[in-house]
Amino acid sequence: MPTNQSSEEWKSSTKRETLGALEQELARLVASAKEGETEGARREMSGFRNLFSRFLRAKTHIEWKAIQPLPEGAIRPYKQLPPVSESHITQMLSKLVVVKLNGGLGTSMGCKGPKSVIAVRNDLTFLDLTMQQIQQLNRTYNVDVPLVLMNSFNTDDDTQKLLKKYANVKVSVISFCQSRYPRINKETLMPIAKDMGTADMEAWYPPGHGNFYEAFANSGLLDKFLEQGKEYCFLSNIDNMGATVDLNILNFVLNSSGGQEPPEFVMEVTDKTRADVKGGTLIQYEDKLMLLEIAQVPKDYVDEFKSISKFRIFNTNNLWASLGAIRRVVSNNELDMEVIVNPKHLDRGMDVIQLETAAGAAIKNFKNSCGINVPRSRFLPVKKTSDLLLLMSNLYDIDNGSLTLSSERSFPTTPLVKLGSSFDKVKDYLARFQGIPDLIELDHLTVSGDVWFGRDVSLKGTVIIIANHGDRIDVAPGTILENKIVSGNLRILDH
Numbered sequence: 001m002p003t004n005q006s007s008e009e010w011k012s013s014t015k016r017e018t019l020g021a022l023e024q025e026l027a028r029l030v031a032s033a034k035e036g037e038t039e040g041a042r043r044e045m046s047g048f049r050n051l052f053s054r055f056l057r058a059k060t061h062i063e064w065k066a067i068q069p070l071p072e073g074a075i076r077p078y079k080q081l082p083p084v085s086e087s088h089i090t091q092m093l094s095k096l097v098v099v100k101l102n103g104g105l106g107t108s109m110g111c112k113g114p115k116s117v118i119a120v121r122n123d124l125t126f127l128d129l130t131m132q133q134i135q136q137l138n139r140t141y142n143v144d145v146p147l148v149l150m151n152s153f154n155t156d157d158d159t160q161k162l163l164k165k166y167a168n169v170k171v172s173v174i175s176f177c178q179s180r181y182p183r184i185n186k187e188t189l190m191p192i193a194k195d196m197g198t199a200d201m202e203a204w205y206p207p208g209h210g211n212f213y214e215a216f217a218n219s220g221l222l223d224k225f226l227e228q229g230k231e232y233c234f235l236s237n238i239d240n241m242g243a244t245v246d247l248n249i250l251n252f253v254l255n256s257s258g259g260q261e262p263p264e265f266v267m268e269v270t271d272k273t274r275a276d277v278k279g280g281t282l283i284q285y286e287d288k289l290m291l292l293e294i295a296q297v298p299k300d301y302v303d304e305f306k307s308i309s310k311f312r313i314f315n316t317n318n319l320w321a322s323l324g325a326i327r328r329v330v331s332n333n334e335l336d337m338e339v340i341v342n343p344k345h346l347d348r349g350m351d352v353i354q355l356e357t358a359a360g361a362a363i364k365n366f367k368n369s370c371g372i373n374v375p376r377s378r379f380l381p382v383k384k385t386s387d388l389l390l391l392m393s394n395l396y397d398i399d400n401g402s403l404t405l406s407s408e409r410s411f412p413t414t415p416l417v418k419l420g421s422s423f424d425k426v427k428d429y430l431a432r433f434q435g436i437p438d439l440i441e442l443d444h445l446t447v448s449g450d451v452w453f454g455r456d457v458s459l460k461g462t463v464i465i466i467a468n469h470g471d472r473i474d475v476a477p478g479t480i481l482e483n484k485i486v487s488g489n490l491r492i493l494d495h
């Protein structure tokens with residue numbers, strides 16, 4: 001027997017054994033569930049078992065050379081979408097459900113609790129602004145578009161408490177919780193949790209936003225909305241302030257044009273800039289559209305993946321999906337999303353992995369899927385405090401929860417901002433700005449080291465401020481810095 005075949009056989013038999021061992025471990029966990037929670041635990045662990053078995057079966061990285069060119073028409077320019085007829089708007093909105101992915105924590109920005117409680121502008125949080133946006137939409141068109149929040153076990157309690165403060169806001173908010181899956185030991189691939197209890201929170205994780213389809217169906221909400229005559233959902237990251245309901249796209253997904261069947265799934269993509277090196281991109285792979293995330297890129301090709309010239313667009317994670325089609329793919333078990341392996345090092349010194357999926361990866365399982373290349377204004381994410389600086393500044397006007405680039409800015413691009421590690425945590429970042437500077441004419445800002453900003457500062461063109469180790473720079477109130485480099489001993493040089 002050729003060596004290759006025997007090694008393949010060996011691999012598949014060890015995989016079978018690993019899956020068998022995992023099933024036993026999961027059965028043990030289910031058995032530990034509290035009375036009345038066994039059914040839920042069984043369903044959740046069965047979801048994890050399927051994810052784990054896909055992880056064992058499939059490659060975690062793609063075959064780089066097998067990427068095909070995107071077919072003609074795979075990505076449509078937003079400007080070419082058919083126009084919306086005013087008289088149809090109310091009826092179109094009556095078929096829509098807005099979903100926000102709210103399972104993430106603010107930890108990476110040094111905040112406790114759900115990320116959606118970070119104040120973005122005028123003390124209003126992501127959640128406040130989202131509520132305002134939907135309320136305004138409902139008022140304008142006299143409709144009742146519901147807002148659905150997908151929470152995780154990390155964010156559910158806090159979010160439920162917060163929702164009480166909106167009791168008088170006229171928006172139907174419904175939340176459901178995504179799955180809670182067990183982290184597995186990197187070496188043994190077995191769960192580290194001893195039981196289903198919540199005493200050891202480090203042993204569990206929310207398995208990525210790709211979990212939405214199954215969790216939404218399991219929650220019973222999918223069926224409920226379909227019964228109510230809803231047809232489409234618009235799904236987006238709660239930290240993307242540009243993800244408002246777009247009537248042109250809604251019209252496009254609901255109404256076929258040019259004799260074509262409407263798409264069951266649409267991904268909003270946008271042109272990549274140097275600031276967007278990490279986002280997922282759309283590729284054609286094995287004759288289907290596929291979302292490619294950085295974690296699936298073989299190590300040698302990461303630079304190529306990040307380049308703006310080869311991959312010109314990226315996924316904003318503003319996704320539109322037909323509810324009927326979601327029901328079909330979930331109940332037929334047809335959702336085959338790539339498994340993303342996310343390694344973690346726990347405080348207790350153990351290396352674990354968590355298996356995740358991304359919502360956009362579902363694109364290949366739907367019919368007539370396509371991308372729409374949308375203006376940058378539909379992607380205003382807050383991943384870092386540098387994003388927060390832009391959104392808090394006079395670069396953006398705010399109106400009923402929607403942020404738009406100020407008309408005072410004479411060109412439509414946003415500045416590239418890099419703040420050093422002293423600004424990483426929201427608390428520290430806020431303390432370092434007595435007032436948010438005027439950024440209307442800024443192109444590029446780099447700040448590094450122990451730097452503090454006074455009130456009424458203006459930053460224009462390219463500004464670089466670097467305090468060397470042990471030095472402190474105070475940008476005095478009222479300073480105007482235009483094309484300047486400010487270095488350790490506060491020398492100001494022309495750039």
Ligand SMILES: Cc1cn([C@H]2C[C@H](O)[C@@H](COP(=O)(O)OP(=O)(O)O[C@H]3O[C@H](CO)[C@@H](O)[C@H](O)[C@H]3O)O2)c(=O)[nH]c1=O
Binds near residue numbers: 237
């Ligand atoms: C991991 C996870 C996240 N979330 C929420 C938190 C955020 O609102 C949202 C996005 O999660 P993030 O982990 O920040 O995903 P992110 O790295 O931004 O990547 C997504 O959004 C990017 C655009 O920001 C896209 O380019 C990527 O293709 C897409 O996967 O989903 C959940 O609700 N549940 C989860 O399990």
